[in-house]
Amino acid sequence: MSTDHPYQAGLDAGVVRYQACEDCAAWQPLQRHACRACGSTRLAWRDATGRATVHSVTEVARAPTEDFRALTPYTLVLATLDEGPRVMAHAEPGVTIGERVRAGFMRHGERTLLRFQRE
Ligand SMILES: [Zn+2]
Numbered sequence: 001m002s003t004d005h006p007y008q009a010g011l012d013a014g015v016v017r018y019q020a021c022e023d024c025a026a027w028q029p030l031q032r033h034a035c036r037a038c039g040s041t042r043l044a045w046r047d048a049t050g051r052a053t054v055h056s057v058t059e060v061a062r063a064p065t066e067d068f069r070a071l072t073p074y075t076l077v078l079a080t081l082d083e084g085p086r087v088m089a090h091a092e093p094g095v096t097i098g099e100r101v102r103a104g105f106m107r108h109g110e111r112t113l114l115r116f117q118r119e
Contacts, residue, residue: 050103
């Protein structure tokens with residue numbers, strides 16, 4: 001599948017990865033080509049600890065695609081990694097904003113999904 005993408009390959013290996021600048025060390029929101037802080041194009045993928053704080057929570061009752069229908073209802077969160085970047089992921093039901101979570105990994109079909117659980 002898309003294991004050539006560093007973020008997805010990381011999930012398959014059981015780690016959350018994020019991009020950081022090799023020149024000034026600033027973390028990058030989403031995937032970028034140049035550093036948001038200094039403009040350097042020397043960006044590298046780093047392994048995060050997987051610890052995060054829940055920023056927002058969405059309960060999904062109707063899956064957007066057939067692929068996800070088997071999982072409904074499920075919980076999606078935006079979580080802020082301790083390293084700074086914010087990631088979208090599945091989560092243990094009932095997590096609340098501000099709660100501390102740690103990364104877990106769930107196989108779904110051919111892919112590995114990031115799924116946070118309470119610490
Ligand atoms: Zn930089």
